[in-house]
Structures are given as C-alpha cells and as structure tokens.
Amino acid sequence: MRRKLSLPAAVSCWVLLFAAVVAHAALAVLAVAEFAALGWPLPTWFDTTAVTLVLASAIAGLAASGRMALRATADSRAVRVVIQAGRRPVPPVVRNEAAVLGCAGRLDVVAGEEAFAVTYGLMRPRILVSTGLAAALTPAEVGAVLAHEREHLLRRDPLRLLAARLFAAWGCYLPAAQWLAGRAALRRELAADRAAAGCAGRGVLAGALLKLASRPTCPVVAAASPAGEGHQSLEARVTQLEAGRPPRQSPAVTRLAASAGTLTLLAPAFLCCAALSHLMPGGLL
C-alpha cells in the first residue's frame, strides 16, 4: 500500500530535525565545557568516546553548513555583480507583463538565446530573465513565468531554501535531512505554480512549461541542476496542474527509518554527554 506523507507529518519531520540540530549544538557546547573542566581523558573510556563523538559530529555539521553559508553568500554577491554588469533593456512584452504584476522594479534582463527565468539574491531577491524568454513565449506565457518567479520573490525563496539546505547539511548524519530539503524545494515550486496558474491560467502555464522544458538547455546553465531531480519536479508540477491541488508526496520510509535508527544509536552518546555535566564544578544538570 502506498502511504502518503501529509503536511503535518512533514512539519513534524522539520520540528524533529530542528530539535535534533539545536540539541546537538547545545550538547557540543557542553562537551567543550566538560573537556575544559575535566581534562582528557574523561573518567571512563565510554565517556571519552561518547563526548568526543558528540563534539566531532557537531564540528563536522558546523563545518558543512558554515561552508555552505559562506559559499552561498559569496555566490549571491557574485551573481548580483555579474548580472548588474550584463543588464540589457527590458523587452516591451516583459516590461508590460511585469508592470501588470507589480514586479517591474525588481526585474533584470540579460542577453541570451536560451529562454530562462530565475529568482536570485538572498536578502534582496530579484527576478532575472533572458532576452530569449520573450522570443520563445507568448505574452501570456511570459506573464505566467513572471507570476511564478514573483511568488519566489515575495516569499524570499532563495533564502528559505538555503536555510533548509543549511539544516540538512548540519544534520547530514540523518538520511532524511536531504530528502526534507529537496521536498521543501518542490513545495515552493508547487506554490509558485499555483500562484502563476491563478494569475495566468493553468493552460497558459502548461504552455510555458511545455515550451521551456522542450527547448535544448544551455549546457553551462543546466550543469547547476542535479540530474534526475528536474524530471521528478516537473512530473509533480504537471500532476498539480491536472488535479488543481498539490500532489501528495510519498514518504521516504527507508530514509525516515534509517534516521530514527541513527538517532537511536547516537542517543547513548548524547545522554552520556548530558549526564557527565554533573561531574563539572557546579554541575549543570
């Protein structure tokens, strides 16, 4: 039987991931304090191993998410600088549709035969389209694409998706973390499609998707997209357009079970780290 993961279940997964990351960070601070107060090694080999495990895994998570945050910040700046330098006049079709949607002031156009549209920027997101987009689509379809991107812009999706990826990077030892981040990205795409369909109509949005997904993608732009995810995402988006509501996503049962198993294995180390604090001067617990 194909079981479905409802929204509350997904929210529960995020709450659990958030709690695990926060608890892990707090225990890592405690582990540093324990080593500082009690020295190396700790009273028993189990204590030493457990507290070292907590500290090492926290450092690995911090390094992974910190590296990602730094890179995303630098990347965002680099993308902005290059795009600002390469800006082109906005084609009339795009300007008219953007004016109708109220996003003309946050729109950039760059030259390019490939038809693409993206929302870029973490703190002050903007919409970027290529001149090829206006040439490839009808005015109504351009409006649908801009409505889709406006939803990303208004919800600050680049920043939200980065936050999801940062949590996933910290919790990299939990197999469900990456799945949750991918699922969050898909949910935002579906929400943007609903906004676009509400503005332009389902048929018009379907036409834009059909034309843009059928065109040969510029190899350098396509290289940034993980192979395989594009197809799954498009499948879910088409299903939503047909049904008029978001498709239910199958839970990654194996990943959830593996994550629960990992937490169960780590629990003794976490508990040991917390319990050791009573040995510290003025014991915390």
Next chain:
Amino acid sequence: MAEQGGAGSILGPLEAEVMAVLWRAGKPLIVRDVVAELNAGRDAPLAYMTVMTVMSRLAGKGILARSRSGRRFAYAPVAADAAEIAVRGVLAEFGDAALARFVERAELDPRLRERLRRLMEEN
C-alpha cells in the same frame, strides 16, 4: 564590437582573443581562419594546434557552437558578448545555492509532453 572588458575575468587571455575574432567576424569560422586573424601582426605566431585546442575547449564549455563545414569544423559564438558569457558562467557555477529556477533541467518524456499539451488544449 562586443565589449571585451569582462571577458578576461571569465576567459583566459587566449580564449578572450579567440572570442574577439569570432565576434568581429559575425559568422562561423574554421580554425585556420581564426589562426590567420590572430597571427596578423603578431611577432610570435600561434600554432594551429594551440588555437584548435583553445577552440575545442570553448566548445566543450558551451561557449562556442561547432558545426561541420565540409571536412572541417566551423565555430560560432553562442553568447553575444562577454557579459552574456559571464552571466551564464556564474549561473552555472554559483547559482545552485542562490536562486530558484522556473524550470529545472528535464528530459521531457513523451507522456509528460502529451499531458502538458492536453492541459494547454483543455484550458
């Protein structure tokens, strides 16, 4: 002529020179033509193989389109100028963590294409 200022930061020096020749030509060129153009007035002429390697590398990066012209290959720039190359480069290299796309790369299979076509017609 296309703006060259930004090309140096995205392309190597010789790559930028090759692109300048192709942008000036405004049509696909074979390697021999590019070599002749590059070596005009140059003290130390560039070897044919050197230029061919550079152009093959540019084609591999998706910056040049290669098409057969008789027994040889002709190359044409895909981007209109250095700024376009720069934008495409940063989108590819940096974009994943800093943006949301309208449509990801997708191999549009016939069933999906048919479903989209039906949606277009029904609505």
